[in-house]
Amino acid sequence: MDDIVKQALAKWPNVPSCTGWLMLDRRGNWRMRDDAAQASGSSGVPIRHEALLGFINRNYERDERGQWFFQNGPQRVYVELGYTPWVVRLIVEPDGTLALKDQAGNDFEPSAVLADDEGAILFADTSAQPRVAVLHDHDLEVFADHAALAEDSLSGEFHWKDGVKLSLEPVRRADVASRFGFVPSPAANA
Known part of the structure; x- marks a missing residue:
């Protein structure tokens, strides 16, 4: 502040x-x-x-x-x-690594990735101060390029940086606010 x-x-x-x-x-x-x-x-x-x-x-x-x-x-x-309280952009850095930046331009480090029933992708940081952010819809193609999705597009895994793979978890949009408080x-x- x-x-x-x-x-x-x-x-x-x-x-x-x-x-x-x-x-x-x-x-x-x-x-x-x-x-x-x-x-x-x-x-x-x-x-x-x-x-x-x-x-x-x-x-x-x-x-x-x-x-x-x-x-x-x-x-x-x-x-x-x-x-959600945060919106993130998925950026491919010049060296090919991925980065997430929130609407304020700050780094967002996800520990979970979710797909809602309306086709939105959400990233969650479940550390000491949990945050959830929806992925800007212009970055869905970049996300898809780094994900292995099941036929339902609601499950699979996201290939994050440093070899980390995050499981893609389904969530109902109606449940996101209560789930993330x-x-x-x-x-x-x-």
Whole structure:
């Protein structure tokens, strides 16, 4: 969390939080959702300002109930999730090795890979701070190039780096949030 955010929280500790105004879409884009977007259920307008995107990414956290938020100074802005709290891109490095980068540009080291019943691929990091991320749909071909899939496309294995093979596990999309302990729509929980 940025120091300026910590200072604002200390100065104004009781600023009410808000919901519905910020969304992380299925492709890892941050979107502003005004009243009209919220009323129509649309995703809103993509945020393109690099400094603002950096600020959001540095101050993006999870609360004790599994709701993700952006700490905007003293105000907590809860995030509507298009699917998972993280979206990753699968990159083939110049030396041929694979890398996963989340929407903030940070490395994502998976310990599990899953395929949902709607065709999405998810990576999970089940370390001390577990995370789950959906693979950007533009990278499905790269994934397929490094996977040995069964006919059902829901099982098989993914050939990760350094010779590590991760078993591909099926999951129902409807079960992902509860399985990984996050709330996709904090507004519905308010």
